[in-house]
Amino acid sequence: EARCLDGSMAGYYVRRGTVNKFLLFFEGGGWCYDDNCDNPTAEGTLRNCRDRSGSRLGSSQRWEASKDGSFLTGMLSADPGKNPVFHNWTLVYLPYCDGASWTGDSIVDGLHFKGQIILDAVMSELESVEGIRAAEQVVISGGSAGASAVYYHADSLASRLSAGSSDGLRDCSERRLNQPSSETSNDDCASAAAVDVLALPDAGFFLDLPDRWGQRCWPNQMLSLFNVSQGYGELHAKCLERFESEPWRCLFPQYYGDLISTRILVMNSLYDSSELDYTLRLGCCPGGCKGQPTCAGRDLELFQALRDEHMRGWAAVVAKPGNGVWAPSCIDHTMGWSRWTDASWEVPAASGVTMAAAVQQWLDWSPGGHSNDLKFEDSAPWPHNRPCASDSAEFAVNALSGKDDLLTGKARWPWTAASVAAVTAVTGAVWVLKK
DSSP states (O other): OOOOOSSSSOOOOEOOOEEEEEEEEEOOOOOOOOSSSSSOOOHHHHHHHHTTTSSSSOOTTOOSSEEEHHHOOOOGOOTTTTTTTTTTEEEEEEESSSSSSSOOOOOEEEEEOHHHHHHHHHHHIIIIIIIIIGOOOEEEEEEHHHHHHHHHHHHHHHHHHHHTTHHHHHHHHHHHHHHHTHHHHHHHHHHHTTTTEEEEEEOOOOOOOOOOOSOOOHHHHHHHHHHHTGGGGGHHHHHHHTTOOOOOGGGGGGGGGGGGOSEEEEOOEEEHHIIIIIIIIOBSSSOOOOSSBBOOHHHHHHHHHHHHHHHHHHHHTTTTOOOEEEOOOOOOOOOTSSSSOGGOOOOSTTTTTOOHHHHHHHOOOTTOGGGGGGGOOOOSTSSSTTHHHHHHHHHHHHHHHTTOHHTOOOOOOOOHHHHHHHHHHHHEEEEEEEO
């Protein structure tokens, strides 16, 4: 059954918009694994996962039945002024509660590692109730651990939706009749027979790299989790064929990105703060950060090398026609929340290509275009990439000191109480939880 770590039922939130365009968003929030990355054990991993099962990232017991429009920002906002790309799409938000990026079908020591079953159940309901098979476009997105889920599952989800697209016209027509107030028109339904599935991961291109002491810190933690959860079988199918004796490689997109057939736009900082802290374990700031030692020597070399490692890692992905990348040289993680239309984070600087603008160009791409038309990589390394370098310096203080909750898997939502009434008045959006 589709259960969270603690055995409670999983679910999803939906904000209905135009029925021929769906945005599926996998929530982030880290993973559960042994805190001791130098020598992670099954016991330590199970202990951490059990702790997580008592939180909203491992249980649905504390999930609200519905949420107002203030819940999400940036690329998930319903306000057209803040989100010109996706504001009127049907938005499906998948809360994260399996601890392993929607993989696994096992029960271990009382813990339910049922991520794949959760995903299958959600998709079945989206097909039967929400009419996703009738969509013209479906964008599969997510942040951090949710972005990892995009890399793992985009091709299998695209295959599933494409297999059902022959029924799309019928489903769209039925839903239009049942929801006469929707934005669906006859033209929408006429174009719904062939679904276009795309992948939009935000900060999920996590690299298999050693830390400053030469230890495979975070990669070993991921292996410890998947060894316990038995979740390897739900990773990218062609990757598992390529690395039949080394399935762990399919946790890291640098080893299989070239095999992803779904059209994809990589959104990732060249200096991802999660990797600086948890993968490289740099206890320093490259400069401009108050209260942190300045990186020097080998630490500074590792910091700058991360930029090159990313570009090499996703080069084969970006080279495919219709694929692209939006990657600033600034320290950040899951940028779709707060940098979506931020003009100071254009790539390249002063080009007008915000994250939202790059995504719109990618959505509008048609066969016959050139892949480099969608390649937005910051050519200036830190700290020469003005103006966003100065903006990200303050973020770096929190990220590199372990204060950024999105990286540690703790609950943190991007809104303040003062903004709730104002945003709700603008959007009028209501989220309904389906369990």
